[in-house]
Amino acid sequence: MTATDQTDKASALIATLAGHCYTSADVFAREQSRILETMWFCAARSDELPNPGQFKKIQVGSESVLVVRGRDGQLRAFLNVCRHRGAQLCTENEGQVRRNLQCPYHAWTYALDGKLVAAPNIAALVDDTGAGIDRYEYGLLSVALTEWLGYAWVCLADEPPSFADDVMGDVTRRLGDPGAIDCYGIADLRVGHREIYNVAANWKLIVENFMECYHCATIHPELVEVLPEFARGLAALYYVGHGAEFGSEISGFTVDGSAGFDPLPGVTAEQDRRYYAITVKPTVFVNLVPDHIIFHRMYPLAPDRTIVECDWLYSQQVVADGRDVSRSVELFHRVNVQDFEACERTQPAMSSRAYRNGGVLVPAEHHIGEFHRWLTSRLCATKG
Numbered sequence: 598m599t600a601t602d603q604t605d606k607a608s609a610l611i612a613t614l615a616g617h618c619y620t621s622a623d624v625f626a627r628e629q630s631r632i633l634e635t636m637w638f639c640a641a642r643s644d645e646l647p648n649p650g651q652f653k654k655i656q657v658g659s660e661s662v663l664v665v666r667g668r669d670g671q672l673r674a675f676l677n678v679c680r681h682r683g684a685q686l687c688t689e690n691e692g693q694v695r696r697n698l699q700c701p702y703h704a705w706t707y708a709l710d711g712k713l714v715a716a717p718n719i720a721a722l723v724d725d726t727g728a729g730i731d732r733y734e735y736g737l738l739s740v741a742l743t744e745w746l747g748y749a750w751v752c753l754a755d756e757p758p759s760f761a762d763d764v765m766g767d768v769t770r771r772l773g774d775p776g777a778i779d780c781y782g783i784a785d786l787r788v789g790h791r792e793i794y795n796v797a798a799n800w801k802l803i804v805e806n807f808m809e810c811y812h813c814a815t816i817h818p819e820l821v822e823v824l825p826e827f828a829r830g831l832a833a834l835y836y837v838g839h840g841a842e843f844g845s846e847i848s849g850f851t852v853d854g855s856a857g858f859d860p861l862p863g864v865t866a867e868q869d870r871r872y873y874a875i876t877v878k879p880t881v882f883v884n885l886v887p888d889h890i891i892f893h894r895m896y897p898l899a900p901d902r903t904i905v906e907c908d909w910l911y912s913q914q915v916v917a918d919g920r921d922v923s924r925s926v927e928l929f930h931r932v933n934v935q936d937f938e939a940c941e942r943t944q945p946a947m948s949s950r951a952y953r954n955g956g957v958l959v960p961a962e963h964h965i966g967e968f969h970r971w972l973t974s975r976l977c978a979t980k981g
């Protein structure tokens with residue numbers, strides 16, 4: 598039976614994943630190794646680290662990763678582990694070093710490109726034996742890094758998958774046109790506001806919730822006011838290339854429908870007055886509206902704990918002029934709080950015997966079944 602056959606039956610209910618998939622430490626460990634540590638992971642906004650020596654520490658699956666701006670202006674990523682006896686190099690979430698990264702344990706010192714540049718008593722050791730140490734061989738272990746949309750994306754895999762197929766491919770599969778996202782010029786925007794949400798729910802519940810709009814009429818009154826078609830419960834995510842249209846009385850994507858800012862310069866007539874939502878597996882959501890972008894990044898920390906960082910991106914002019922972004926921020930902040938409360942309400946039930954075999958997806962949610970099939974295929978693959 599094809600997915601279409603199933604969707605045609607109005608009563609068709611598809612099974613979700615079983616409850617333990619959202620609570621099990623084993624499943625979470627497999628997700629870390631086979632998804633989070635294997636795929637491209639959106640780590641940091643590049644312009645948060647404008648100066649050489651600035652670094653940010655992030656959690657990617659089970660690994661701590663440093664993203665560092667080099668003296669040559671390049672961003673690089675390294676495992677946050679000293680090559681001597683394994684101390685964590687940086688314990689602060691972010692910071693600035695002057696020239697080098699120095700381990701606080703025995704003071705091995707690494708250049709910003711990862712090379713080992715100093716280690717106490719190493720010179721004496723070399724004198725005694727006549728042998729040098731390869732300063733790159735004992736340098737920090739590097740992690741693949743690519744910049745796109747103004748963010749640094751890292752990948753822990755020895756052989757990273759194609760960024761174009763995976764990350765850009767997810768965007769194209771949703772928007773239907775590889776050039777559509779370029780119209781928003783996201784790399785050149787500035788963060789006008791950031792919220793960090795500490796969510797007591799499994800990361801997959803957050804993805805599944807983002808993928809469907811069956812809940813929109815129930816929990817998102819402000820969003821449905823702005824995007825009336827969401828009241829019907831069909832997610833914009835469902836149709837390739839479709840963006841939900843603003844209501845006729847709505848001037849902008851703001852909490853009260855009042856006017857926002859001028860559309861970003863590249864936004865087309867077709868994209869104006871529309872909202873597009875994109876899921877980039879595994880942990881990114883991109884929301885496009887004409888005058889700003891709402892960009893979510895998740896950090897899954899435990900089966901029942903996910904940090905979500907949400908950036909509101911505006912034109913450089915809007916941010917430089919200190920324009921009031923509060924009404925557009927408030928709209929999606931409310932949506933986020935409403936969504937994350939729903940996920941937190943669901944999480945405790947994942948360990949209930951009532952959910953031992955999972956729940957069901959209604960036709961408007963059937964596309965979540967594809968996400969489940971994708972997850973299962975990755976977690977059950979023999980390699981990894």
Ligand code: FES
Binds near residue numbers: 679682701702704
């Ligand atoms: S563990 Fe880092 S210098 Fe010894």
Ligand SMILES: [Fe+2]
Binds near residue numbers: 806807812813817936
């Ligand atoms: Fe929602």
